[in-house]
Amino acid sequence: MTIHNQTQALISELGISESHFRAATGLSPQPINGDEKGFEKERFDAILSLFAMLETWFDSPKDAWEWYTEQPLIGFGNLTSSEVVIQNQDKGAFAVIEYIKSKNIGSFE
Template sequence: MFEIKSTPELGAEVLESWAEAFSTPVDQVAQYVGLPLNPSKSLDSKSLELTRTRLLDIHKLLFRVRPWFNSDQATWEWFIGESLVPFGGLTPSEVVKSHHDKGVEALNEWVNSRELGGFQ
């Protein structure tokens, strides 16, 4: 899977590496994970912590579902484009954008259910 630093100095560094890995502009990656469109300009500590936390949470989620797919790109495409019935047809990205940390928690609970043999 793509690499993410465990304690990045700036969230923007991680966004840039994700953008490069998925051939997607940085502002689009930020939008997909529910962050300000230009987090590198949000230098206050609260914004940096939100960025770090959100990216680490999304990375953990993507890492969990990565075995379901044949590539990192397919995993990312699931995150940004797969409609999930239990979430009213929202994509995982839309769940995160709509519900922030609670959305990440809900997606992880859904993954838990699937890993235990639950259905969509």
């Protein structure tokens, strides 16, 4: 499945618009066309990986999205995961992924 198809499937599961998804993940407001290159492709990959990891924590993708967009994280100065990603772009996405990995092995904030 292509990144475009994976992203569209996630957006559909979440029941949100593509523009809302792009805003909360720090992606450019351009519609997904399947030809993302460079940093956009890396960010899509990171966001899809992040949500694949979150799916193990929550009962539904919507619950994972709610956590991603609303739960303040002490270790990131009470920013939400979405805010960390938006403010720090790819580095932020990878930082949230590392945070999730550390939580999976029992680390504290």
